[in-house]
Amino acid sequence: MTMTRKDIGLATRRAVLGDAHVARAQEATTAFDAPFQDLIAEGAWGRVWTSEAISRRERSMLTIALLAALGHDEELAMHCRATVRTGASAEDVREALMHVAIYAGVPAANRALKIAKAVFAEMAADTDQTDSEKGGDHDKG
Structure with a gap:
C-alpha cells in the first residue's frame, strides 16, 4: 500500500514531536478543524519537514x-x-x-x-x- 502525503506527514510529525503530542492533537480534532489538521499533516510535515534538502x-x-x-x-x-x-x-x-x-x-x-x-x-x-x-x-x- 502506498503511503499518502498525510500518512508520511503524520509519521514525520510523530518522529519530531513525539507520539504523545500527535495523539493529543488527533484526539482533540473535530469536524471543524479536521481540514486544518490535514493541511498541517500534508504541508508542514508531509512536504516541508520531509524534504532532504536540509537536515x-x-x-x-x-x-x-x-x-x-x-x-x-x-x-x-x-x-x-x-x-x-x-x-x-x-x-x-x-x-x-x-x-x-x-x-x-x-x-x-x-x-x-x-x-x-x-x-x-x-x-x-x-x-x-x-x-x-x-x-x-x-x-x-
Missing part, C-alpha cells in the same frame, strides 16, 4: 528562529522540546536566537531565550528525575 537539525533551528521572531511562544516551546528528536542542541537553539536578536529584534530574542531556558531546565529536571528513579530501582533490588 532535521537545521530545520529545527530555522523553525525555532522563525517562531521566536514571530512571537509564537507556545509553538516555540514545543519545538524546543522536539530538539531531543531533531538533533539540535541547546547551543544550536541559543545561536539561532542570537540571529533572531540581530535580524528580528532583541525583545523577541529575549522572550524566546526565557522560554527556551525554561524548557531546557524542565527537560533536564525530567531527565534527572528519570535517572534517579532508575537508580532508586537498583537500590531496592
Whole structure:
C-alpha cells in the first residue's frame, strides 16, 4: 500500500514531536478543524519537514528562529522540546536566537531565550528525575 502525503506527514510529525503530542492533537480534532489538521499533516510535515534538502537539525533551528521572531511562544516551546528528536542542541537553539536578536529584534530574542531556558531546565529536571528513579530501582533490588 502506498503511503499518502498525510500518512508520511503524520509519521514525520510523530518522529519530531513525539507520539504523545500527535495523539493529543488527533484526539482533540473535530469536524471543524479536521481540514486544518490535514493541511498541517500534508504541508508542514508531509512536504516541508520531509524534504532532504536540509537536515532535521537545521530545520529545527530555522523553525525555532522563525517562531521566536514571530512571537509564537507556545509553538516555540514545543519545538524546543522536539530538539531531543531533531538533533539540535541547546547551543544550536541559543545561536539561532542570537540571529533572531540581530535580524528580528532583541525583545523577541529575549522572550524566546526565557522560554527556551525554561524548557531546557524542565527537560533536564525530567531527565534527572528519570535517572534517579532508575537508580532508586537498583537500590531496592
